[in-house]
Amino acid sequence: xxxxxxxxxxxxxxxxxxxxxxxxxxxxxxxxxxxxxxxxxxxxxxxxxxxxxxxxxxxxxxxxxxxxxxxxxxxxxxxxxxxxxxxxxxxxxxxxxxxxxxxxxxxxxxxxxxxxxxxxxxxxxx
Numbered sequence: 001x002x003x004x005x006x007x008x009x010x011x012x013x014x015x016x017x018x019x020x021x022x023x024x025x026x027x028x029x030x031x032x033x034x035x036x037x038x039x040x041x042x043x044x045x046x047x048x049x050x051x052x053x054x055x056x057x058x059x060x061x062x063x064x065x066x067x068x069x070x071x072x073x074x075x076x077x078x079x080x081x082x083x084x085x086x087x088x089x090x091x092x093x094x095x096x097x098x099x100x101x102x103x104x105x106x107x108x109x110x111x112x113x114x115x116x117x118x119x120x121x122x123x124x125x126x
Contacts, residue, residue: 023054023092026120028065028105035105035118043105043120049098053122055105057089063107067091070102070119077101098126 024045027036037045045053057065069078077099095101101124106117 023052025054025056026067026105027056027058028107029058034116035120037120043118044123045120046123046125047095048125050094050096051124052092052094055089055091055093063109065089066104066106066108068104070104073101074099079103095122095124098124100124 024038024047026043026045028034029036034041035043037043047053055067068080076097078101079093101122102119103122104117104119
């Protein structure tokens with residue numbers, strides 16, 4: 001009986017861990033290539049409350065990437081500004097409140113000049 005309880009517990013733990021790993025990815029693929037959500041060119045993403053978005057930056061040109069919620073977004077729905085740095089970065093955000101969050105992704109080249117901006121909407125369902 002104890003063995004069965006341990007097996008069930010391990011199964012539950014691994015299920016929780018695998019759920020934590022599954023985030024919707026919003027990816028900046030480069031200054032000229034733009035942005036992708038779930039391997040499409042769509043800037044919009046829909047998740048369930050308690051789910052997560054992972055902003056991924058994997059441009060190898062040395063450009064910078066900035067992610068922020070649109071100015072004026074209610075604090076409880078928005079998120080902080082994330083400067084994504086150079087050459088590869090991930091930022092995972094868990095959304096615990098349902099609603100729509102409009103976000104802005106922008107990239108700049110190594111000289112700091114603006115290169116590309118994308119506006120998208122994250123819909124968090126109850």
